[in-house]
Amino acid sequence: MPELPEVETLRRALLPLVENKRILGIRFFRKDLRFPIPQDQIKVQVINKKTQRIVRRAKYLLLQVETGSMLWHLGMSGRVIQKNTMDPDEPHTHAIFHFEPDTFLHYIDPRRFGCILWVPASEGHPLINHLGLEPLAPDTTARALKQNARGRKASIKSFLMDSRQLAGVGNIYACESLFKAGIGPKKPAGNLRLKDWEILLQSLRETLEKSIQAGGTTLRDFFNTDGKKGYYIIQLNVYGRENQPCPLCKTPISRIVQIGRSTFFCKSCQRI
DNA sequence: CTTACCGCCTGTCGGC
DNA sequence: TGCCGACAGGCGGTAA
Numbered sequence: 001m002p003e004l005p006e007v008e009t010l011r012r013a014l015l016p017l018v019e020n021k022r023i024l025g026i027r028f029f030r031k032d033l034r035f036p037i038p039q040d041q042i043k044v045q046v047i048n049k050k051t052q053r054i055v056r057r058a059k060y061l062l063l064q065v066e067t068g069s070m071l072w073h074l075g076m077s078g079r080v081i082q083k084n085t086m087d088p089d090e091p092h093t094h095a096i097f098h099f100e101p102d103t104f105l106h107y108i109d110p111r112r113f114g115c116i117l118w119v120p121a122s123e124g125h126p127l128i129n130h131l132g133l134e135p136l137a138p139d140t141t142a143r144a145l146k147q148n149a150r151g152r153k154a155s156i157k158s159f160l161m162d163s164r165q166l167a168g169v170g171n172i173y174a175c176e177s178l179f180k181a182g183i184g185p186k187k188p189a190g191n192l193r194l195k196d197w198e199i200l201l202q203s204l205r206e207t208l209e210k211s212i213q214a215g216g217t218t219l220r221d222f223f224n225t226d227g228k229k230g231y232y233i234i235q236l237n238v239y240g241r242e243n244q245p246c247p248l249c250k251t252p253i254s255r256i257v258q259i260g261r262s263t264f265f266c267k268s269c270q271r272i
Numbered sequence: 273c274t275t276a277c278c279g280c281c282t283g284t285c286g287g288c
Numbered sequence: 289t290g291c292c293g294a295c296a297g298g299c300g301g302t303a304a
Contacts, residue, residue, distance in 0.1 A: 034280070034299085059298080076297055077282075092282090111281040113298060127300085154275060163299070171297070259276065261297070 002074040004059055004135070004168040005208055009215030010080060011056045017082065017103045018051045018063060025098040027086060033094060034075060034115045041118045046070055051099070058131050058168035068121040071128070075113025081106050131167040135204050142197035149197075152190040158259045159189035160204070169204065172239045173211075175264045177204035179238045183272040185256070185263045196272055238264040 002010070023046050028039045049065040056062075062069035072080070083089065083104050086096055095107040095116060107116065119125040132148075133140040145166075149159055159165055160174040169177075178185050180203035183196060192200070237247050241264060242255040251268040 073298085075281090075299090109281095110283070111297090113281065152274080158275085161298090260278085 002059065002078060003170045003172055003211070005173075005211035005215055007059045007061060007074065007168070008056055008212050010074075011054055011061055014054055014061075014080070014105075017105070018054055018099050020050055020052070021099040021103070022050050023047055023065075023097060024100055025086065027096045028094070029088060030094045030112075033109065033112045034073075035117065037095070037116050038118050042070055042116070045118060057128050058134070058163060059170075060128055062119065062128075064121075066121075069119040071115070071117040071119050071125065072107065073115045073127075075109055075111060075115070077111040078107070078109035078114040081108060131163055132165040134167050135169060135201070135208060140201070142194060142201050145201060146192065146194050146197045149189040149192065153188050155185060155258055156183060156187045156189045156192060156200075157185035157263055161259075161261070166204075171261050171263075172236070173204065173207055175239045176237060177207045179265060179270060180207060181272070182270055184267075184270045185258060185265050187272065192272075238266060240264065 026043055026047060028037055031037065031039075045067055046063075046065055049067075051063050051065055053064045054061060055064060055069075059073060061072045063072070072078075074080070083106050084102070086098055086104055088096065088106065090106075090108065092110040092112075093106050093108050094112070097105040097107070099105065107114075115127075117125065117127070119128070133144065148165055149156075152159060154162075157174055157178065160169050160177070161171065175185070177200060181196070181200040183192070183200055238253050241253045243252045245251070246253055246266040246269055249266065249268050251266055253264055254267050256263050256265075
């Protein structure tokens with residue numbers, strides 16, 4: 001389940017393989033993933049063109065060519081793995097991209113919640129045009145978050161996971177950063193004080209960056225052999241640990257459901 | 273406008 | 289042991 005750190009880890013792994021490399025060929029094996037794949041458009045725009053940059057926005061990867069970007073999202077279960085064949089060799093391989101000289105990237109996604117789309121440079125794409133602040137971007141500030149949350153009655157947990165507010169924060173990192181910040185998940189987002197936002201943003205960044213660091217240390221394994229190896233390498237304090245003792249105070253971890261998603265937290269440590 | 277809920281998917285896991 | 293239902297979850301779409 002690729003979260004922001006996994007996508008960023010993947011981006012860094014792909015950098016030397018795709019930047020300034022010509023895309024020699026593409027094979028698609030499905031008409032659609034989450035959305036229809038604009039196969040013809042992508043092929044016309046991308047084949048025999050050089051990828052100028054690879055950029056991450058939220059959990060989206062954008063492979064930029066001159067006229068626009070090929071956009072990848074890995075959904076819940078997606079992986080991109082380098083192999084040495086243009087033929088699919090495992091189930092759920094939906095696309096294969098050939099970069100010069102001999103890099104074959106296999107897009108694999110069993111649940112097909114991901115997508116492969118084309119984003120014209122001139123227009124952008126609604127999927128990314130409406131995204132909120134990047135948690136790791138320097139110009140994302142506690143003050144801006146507080147301002148955006150003003151008057152919000154919805155919970156801070158749902159605010160963190162709202163991609164129009166903060167881009168790319170999934171369930172795991174929402175839970176973990178709230179724990180680290182000592183903030184209760186049910187607190188209305190509009191009720192956080194500036195100091196709370198400062199602690200929360202700091203906690204979110206530390207959690208994300210720690211995971212990216214961990215991904216970096218195991219990059220080769222993660223990328224070249226088994227896409228799953230990069231995941232869940234950070235120490236999770238609360239996520240998935242219902243009834244297990246809180247690492248700080250030993251109180252059993254609670255689980256509740258918010259906006260249809262499990263929230264894990266320590267009712268003793270998260271009192272703000 | 274804000275907020276909550278639905279549904280797309282398949283692999284995994286618990287219960288019988 | 290084997291089957292089967294419940295569950296997991298990102299996120300756009302839509303209803304309230």
